[in-house]
Amino acid sequence: MSDRYDVCIVGAGISGLNALFVASQYLARDQRVILVDRRPRAGGMWLDTYDYVRLHQPHPMFTAGDIAWRLDAKREYLANKQEVAQHLRHCLEGIKAGIRVTELFGYEFESAEETAGTVRITCRSAESGPVDFAADRLIKAFGQEVEKNAPLELSSPRARSISPDEFDVRGSEIRGSDAPVWIVGGGKTGMDTAHTLLTEQPGREVNLVAGPGTIFINRDQMFPNGVGRWYRGELMSSVFQEMGRRFDGTNEADVLEWFRDNYGVSVTPETGNFMGAILSETEKATISGGLNRIVMDRLDDVADRNGGSEVVCRSGATMPFEPGSWVVNCTGSLMRGEHSYEPYVSTGGRVLSIQNRSMTIPFPAAGNAAYFLTHLLFLGRLTNLPLYAMDLEELRRKAPQYVMAAAFVPLQIYNLSLIAEALPSRQFMKVVSHNGLDLDRWFPLPRRLRAQAGFMLSHKREREHHRRSLDRVAERFGVHCGPVVGAGHA
């Protein structure tokens, strides 16, 4: 290990690897990057999430920069956990062929102090203790900070409460019993769990406690197959632009209803949540056709009463519960916990921080913010561009989830608009064209170019509308959403 690096990146998930990819475009071969992660290798949350998870977008659209997958599969194939983790490792190996990367896996980032001309960083491992080094720039790519779910705490010992992160519902224990399964949570994990159980264990009773219900992006609409890519479906950026035009900072319910009616799909009659997850019509049909019961309520407990057991919901409603039934915690793992506020850029401009307390470009993953903001860092535009940053963690606590979904859209468009104006158009187009997370890449180039031209022609005119929408959301819910103090004035 050296004690001085050109760049330190903390986090080796999709965000950190996108930051590394972009850094590698600006650094010379002999410049040095140090990549730190508390996990033992690259891959981020994909190393630890539940075993039957599938990528919900087609696999080519989940990568670092525009690094191609080596998987021998059709474009529409949804990669599994091992394949995603393997691809992220392949991305790291590919980038390492071009620049010098020191890997510091198994180390926790502890602190950083920015002084004139440098950042002093301390990391620590349980076995080896602390290490200190300096870097010209620090990128904290903590991203989504996905946490593992524990099983739900239920008062009845007759319920077999499990978490998909620790217990594979495809395993012999659950297959060996024919007891009903209660899935708690109607988001992506809930759908993956229901789909896995219903396809692999036909005939099993599976119930869903769906909370407020969830809208999913309709995969058939957004990713039409074969020649349909030329004329069917809609580009995500165009749909976002239309949503942004419709959203005025107060009418999230109408905007989400419009989205659901035109581009959404759902297994539940009500849809109060939207987190940008994707589901196909076929998956929906399998799940809807196979579920025994959908409960539009939140589960509070499984309790033993009057000699029997029952499911107890937040509304007070109860349902009989067969002793020995499985209860699977699918209540979500994104934006959990409390993290202290940190601006996306430090006052000195040497520290870029990608996390939910000051998010700028949230969709389809925090990797998108890492990709664009690392470009701005190296182009010297990070501190003099007044991007709007939204405290998504706070918004999630204070507002119904669909407010956040509606607010995602103007945030993304507003910031991309500022970036498009700040960079020479050829440079902006080059940056966009190497962004492998861009879901528009599913479509043939002529359709993408048309969508890009539409954005370039309208973004300045529409920017003020998006800013007002964001200001209204900030005011209504008392959350921070605006330029980071200090940025935009350097």
Ligand SMILES: Cc1cc2nc3c(=O)[nH]c(=O)nc-3n(C[C@H](O)[C@H](O)[C@H](O)COP(=O)(O)OP(=O)(O)OC[C@H]3O[C@@H](n4cnc5c(N)ncnc54)[C@H](O)[C@@H]3O)c2cc1C
């Ligand atoms: C179940 C589930 C399924 C999902 N499926 C999809 C999907 O199909 N498509 C999609 O686009 N998105 C999906 N997401 C969202 C997903 O979280 C992101 O797409 C993405 O993988 C997150 O990457 P990240 O780099 O932002 O965060 P992470 O993968 O969490 O990586 C952050 C890394 O930073 C490290 N780190 C954080 N703090 C420190 C510290 N102090 N010291 C050292 N290391 C630190 C962590 O160890 C971690 O490895 C899913 C999320 C969940 C929970």
